Amino acid sequence: MKTRDLFHDVFLNLTRKKMRTALTMVGVIIGALAVVTTVSLGHGLSSFLDQQVRAVTNPLAVEAWPKKGGRPGRAAGSMFRNIGKAPQEIKKGEEDDFFGSLKIKTIDNEMVERMRKIDGVERVQPKVFVLARSVQLDDDSREFDTIVVPWIDAGAQVLSTGPGFSSIDARECIISEAYLESMGFDSPDQLMGRTVTIRVTEHPMFALVGRGGLDSSALENFQNIATLLKNPPKNRVRMVFNLFFLLRDLANSEELKAMAEPEGEPVEFRAKVVGISKKGLLTNIVYVPDGFAMQMGRVLFNNEEMHTEKNWGMGMVLLAKSKADVPRVRLAVEEMGFRARTIEDFIGKLHDFFATLQSIMVLFGSIAFFVATFSIVNTLLMAVVERKREIGVLQALGATRGHIMKMFACEAAAIGLLGGLLGGLAGWAMAQAGNAFSHYKWGHIIGSADLFVMPGWLFPVLLVFTTLLGLVAGVYPAWRASRLDPVAALRYE
Amino acid sequence: MAAIEAENLTRVYRVGDGEVRALDGLSLSVPEGELAAVMGPSGSGKSTLLALLGGLDTATAGRVSVHGEALETKSADELATYRRDSVGFIFQDFFLLGHLTAEENVEVPLKLAGMERPERLARARELIEQVGLGHRGGHLPNQLSGGERQRVAIARALSNRPKLVLADEPTGNLDEKTGHEIADMLVQLNAEQNIAMLLVTHNPVVADRAQRQFRLGSGKLIEETVKP
Structure with missing residues (x-):
């Protein structure tokens, strides 16, 4: 039999019971719709955030963070993992995973000097964090929320209007375009040259670290309490007393005291607006020159020596001369024993996150496919019974077992293919609707970007998958049909 | 060479713990191009004989050959090819495919044989004309009378130019007049086309x-009569 004729027969057979065929397809359609929608959303979000991150992050910056002894999470975890167990041997290479190694490492001058000498590095400066409470325009009583970002973290691509900073220490700022609307301006010129006040606060925990006061006593107290609860003494009164004293010690630890302390009064920094930055996902950003940012960062740590030769802090930022230098700088930083982080690392993690999220969502979609498989098997088994005499007639007319098997398997594959096609189209339509809705609802944030983007490979892969799914589901019914005894099939009423 | 040669043909079916001997050592022979009739009461083995000769079933013992082709040694696929290329079946209940038109029903064996569409369409139309249904070729079976359906079935049985036509009660579901018309048609086809x-x-x-x-009884050949 010619393949074309086989496909024609398959089409005729499927259209004979249109409603049943359509109902059998529903599972495949739902699965395909779910997969297309979720994969498109994951892909679109991933691409959108990729663009957003690239738009506000300096591609030339390489961050350097201490590696050894700088993993407090793992070290603290080791303490609780071993409760009730015999002491563990510290193996080579795993020293940092044990509680005893917990210490906050800072960067010394010698390290900074070595970083400066790395080939391809233009500038090295500390990683600065600023805890800004508000930004306020002169002659305006309103305060607006803000995130203050050092200029080295952003890069020239974010500047939309204005000349930019006059120097690294200038008391100037570049303010997000989004503030124009909030502050009631029509054009960037109305904001350019005006003066704003940025209020920056100290954070007790950071201040504790900045002053070198973190002594880990809180963690030790937690460990003691855990040990006591795990191995309570027989004398309950003694246990209550012990617990009381341990809790008292915990409350007296520097860390907990710091946590309980109220934030200090904000410190005000006045800055002239010298530029307007493009509006991105984060609309409340104010960029400041790096030297100015360091001054603000010292407030956070409540330490005047912070970000100076006396205390560089916990991380450094190395500005590469060009994009081509970034991999080399990154490698040199790692060879110095630091963890290096570039925009690509961050974006890579972002993509990994969305890939994982997509996998989970696709897994949910697969449940529909799983159910659809049984639906196809059930429908075809019913069809085998219903068409038993017809199968007998075909056998009498010379159809081989292979032909009968092919016919049913192709019917199953066609259900999969058609279901995938319809579900895929429905998913695409849903994605378009999602884009229209997101533009309507969040157009002011996302602009013209699409949150649902269907990758080019998705549709063909989906169709191949659903066709194979149908084919697999059709194997057993097709086999049953092909093994029918022609005499019995012809006698079947 | 005889069209049909059956020798000591036995077919035993297992039914529960027991067994039924549908054919019990039956031997017969039909010469090339001859029209033969098999008669006998229900359960005498007539349909079983037809199934064995048509390659729809295989004998428990004995030998059967059609135009010198031994059937008992053939595999399932070889039997299917034999049915497709050498045998035409006509059934009492017509067994037309309800979703296909008269012409399309006639096309089925040709399609299974891999014939190109224009060629098989021409052949199907020729046969439909031949059985006197030229004006009904595009009709579905449920739009045809019993006699017309059986004519379509005859056309289908002849489509692959078989050497042997096996008809199981071809007039059984028809009124007397139509039954005679169908019988006339078969006699005429046998005479014109020299098909056994x-x-x-x-x-x-x-x-x-x-x-x-041939008169059968309890799976055995009771009587054979040949017209002079």
Whole structure:
């Protein structure tokens, strides 16, 4: 039999019971719709955030963070993992995973000097964090929320209007375009040259670290309490007393005291607006020159020596001369024993996150496919019974077992293919609707970007998958049909 | 060479713990191009004989050959090819495919044989014309009368130019007049096309049209009559 004729027969057979065929397809359609929608959303979000991150992050910056002894999470975890167990041997290479190694490492001058000498590095400066409470325009009583970002973290691509900073220490700022609307301006010129006040606060925990006061006593107290609860003494009164004293010690630890302390009064920094930055996902950003940012960062740590030769802090930022230098700088930083982080690392993690999220969502979609498989098997088994005499007639007319098997398997594959096609189209339509809705609802944030983007490979892969799914589901019914005894099939009423 | 040669043909079916001997050492022979009729009461083995000769079933013991082709040694796929290329079946209940038109039903064996569409369409139309249904070729079986359906079935049986036509009660579901028309048609086709035919029938009038008559009883050949 010619393949074309086989496909024609398959089409005729499927259209004979249109409603049943359509109902059998529903599972495949739902699965395909779910997969297309979720994969498109994951892909679109991933691409959108990729663009957003690239738009506000300096591609030339390489961050350097201490590696050894700088993993407090793992070290603290080791303490609780071993409760009730015999002491563990510290193996080579795993020293940092044990509680005893917990210490906050800072960067010394010698390290900074070595970083400066790395080939391809233009500038090295500390990683600065600023805890800004508000930004306020002169002659305006309103305060607006803000995130203050050092200029080295952003890069020239974010500047939309204005000349930019006059120097690294200038008391100037570049303010997000989004503030124009909030502050009631029509054009960037109305904001350019005006003066704003940025209020920056100290954070007790950071201040504790900045002053070198973190002594880990809180963690030790937690460990003691855990040990006591795990191995309570027989004398309950003694246990209550012990617990009381341990809790008292915990409350007296520097860390907990710091946590309980109220934030200090904000410190005000006045800055002239010298530029307007493009509006991105984060609309409340104010960029400041790096030297100015360091001054603000010292407030956070409540330490005047912070970000100076006396205390560089916990991380450094190395500005590469060009994009081509970034991999080399990154490698040199790692060879110095630091963890290096570039925009690509961050974006890579972002993509990994969305890939994982997509996998989970696709897994949910697969449940529909799983159910659809049984639906196809059930429908075809019913069809085998219903068409038993017809199968007998075909056998009498010379159809081989292979032909009968092919016919049913192709019917199953066609259900999969058609279901995938319809579900895929429905998913695409849903994605378009999602884009229209997101533009309507969040157009002011996302602009013209699409949150649902269907990758080019998705549709063909989906169709191949659903066709194979149908084919697999059709194997057993097709086999049953092909093994029918022609005499019995012809006698079947 | 005989069209049909059956020798000591036995077919035993297992039913529960027991067994039924549908054919019990039956031997018969039909010469090339002859029209033969098989008669006998229900359960005498007529349909079983037809199934064995048509390659739909295989014998428990004995030998059967059609135009010198031994069937008992053939595999399932070889039997399918034999049915497709060498045998035409006509059934009492017509067994047309309800979703296909008369012409399309006639096309089925040609399609299975891999014939190109224009060629098989021409052949199907020719056969439909030949059985006197030229104006009904595009009709579905449920739009045709019993006699018309059986004509379509005859056209389908002849589509692959078989060497042997096996008809199981071809007039059994038809009124007397139509039954005679169908019997006339088979006799005429046998004479014109020199195709060997074996008719299973309860109708002595139809059987009487055959050159040779076999009477079966309890799976055995009771009597063989040949017209002079």
